[in-house]
Amino acid sequence: MRAAITRYEAAHQAMGTEFTLVAYGDDPQYLTAVGNEVFDEIDRLEGQMSIYKPKSELSVINRTAASRSVCVEPKLFELLVNAVDHSQSTGGAFDVTAGPLMKAWGFFRGKGRVPSNSEIAQVLRRVGSRHVHLNRAERTIRFDMEGLELDLGAIGKGYAVDRAVDIVRRYGVTRALVSSGTSSLYALGAPPGARGWSISLRNPYSSEKAANIVYLRNCSLSTSGNYEKFFKLGTKTYAHILNPSTGKPVENMLAAIVLAPSACDADALSTAFYVMGVERTREYLATHRDLMALFYLPSSTGRKFRRAILRSDGSSRIGAFFPRTPERKRKSTRKGTSTGASARSSARYATARWDDRSL
Numbered sequence: 001m002r003a004a005i006t007r008y009e010a011a012h013q014a015m016g017t018e019f020t021l022v023a024y025g026d027d028p029q030y031l032t033a034v035g036n037e038v039f040d041e042i043d044r045l046e047g048q049m050s051i052y053k054p055k056s057e058l059s060v061i062n063r064t065a066a067s068r069s070v071c072v073e074p075k076l077f078e079l080l081v082n083a084v085d086h087s088q089s090t091g092g093a094f095d096v097t098a099g100p101l102m103k104a105w106g107f108f109r110g111k112g113r114v115p116s117n118s119e120i121a122q123v124l125r126r127v128g129s130r131h132v133h134l135n136r137a138e139r140t141i142r143f144d145m146e147g148l149e150l151d152l153g154a155i156g157k158g159y160a161v162d163r164a165v166d167i168v169r170r171y172g173v174t175r176a177l178v179s180s181g182t183s184s185l186y187a188l189g190a191p192p193g194a195r196g197w198s199i200s201l202r203n204p205y206s207s208e209k210a211a212n213i214v215y216l217r218n219c220s221l222s223t224s225g226n227y228e229k230f231f232k233l234g235t236k237t238y239a240h241i242l243n244p245s246t247g248k249p250v251e252n253m254l255a256a257i258v259l260a261p262s263a264c265d266a267d268a269l270s271t272a273f274y275v276m277g278v279e280r281t282r283e284y285l286a287t288h289r290d291l292m293a294l295f296y297l298p299s300s301t302g303r304k305f306r307r308a309i310l311r312s313d314g315s316s317r318i319g320a321f322f323p324r325t326p327e328r329k330r331k332s333t334r335k336g337t338s339t340g341a342s343a344r345s346s347a348r349y350a351t352a353r354w355d356d357r358s359l
């Protein structure tokens, strides 16, 4: 007799968000043990990467790498190599050294403030991945100037999701969804009887409404949205993603969503594409593989928004399926990009929340 399939679900606060794990298997106790291991690992990663913890390995690097080379734990070193690669390949749109800028805008422990142009110019002198030197042979990091600070806020949660999925896989679980709140998620396999995990992408103006549904199987998704963290001053809203070339928050962007084989890459690239906008992202995708990007862009009429979907070579193999609506069918003749499609859904989940109804 075959054992009944059990659905396990648990949540855990870490990295300023709520991680969740959903997994299917035949032994609830086993799944609970896997879940505990996953959340222990996420806590360990937070202890290593947080800039809010003075004793974290990243804080030690930030304090000392300008005065001497610092030896880095192997996995963190790999992540830093990846982060610097993304900083370079996106022309600095994703910049792992954006830390001092975040502080200048009061996003670090602060309530938000608007720095003067001269202060921004001063701070920008301390931003740039070219000042970070990683020595692969010795596994060390060195900054070539004082005041540089690494910030893994745009890649760390995706990285933690990938590490969690490694654990889940190692324990033989084949159907699971790991998510880091509204940031990044990875969909492993599919729920029983389903084609994929059903993910509802929130409307950029209302967390109660869905803007799109996407089905994922062995694929990750990351969102960078202007509604995640922001402050208001007068009539103006300042969101937490900064353009490292101007030193100011990005405007005219509601959300950038990336689908990719790894959550770490999806996380870094959703931030990068948010900064780069549609046209620069199109150029990026022309020379990279296995990626899909979805933008929600402000429209001139009130709280409406426009969509743009871009695909790189190989994107049809990454395990992401958008259900076809009549409007999408009509527009899909325009190769590469479809804009303005409207997907209706009764799902009420926020971005990167999930709904594993069977298809």
Ligand code: ADP
Residues within 6 Å of the ligand: 093, 094, 095, 096, 097, 098, 102, 151, 152, 153, 154, 155, 157, 182, 183, 184, 223, 224, 225, 228, 229, 240, 241, 242, 243, 244, 267, 268, 270, 271, 275
């Ligand atoms: P979320 O934190 O919701 O996952 P993102 O992945 O877009 O959103 O990360 C945003 C965070 O990344 C900011 O809170 C900040 O710590 C950092 N950051 C802001 N702008 C940049 C940038 N241009 N490059 C790299 N990191 C950034």
Ligand code: MG
Residues within 6 Å of the ligand: 153, 154, 155, 222, 223, 224, 266, 267, 268, 269, 270, 271
């Ligand atoms: Mg990100």
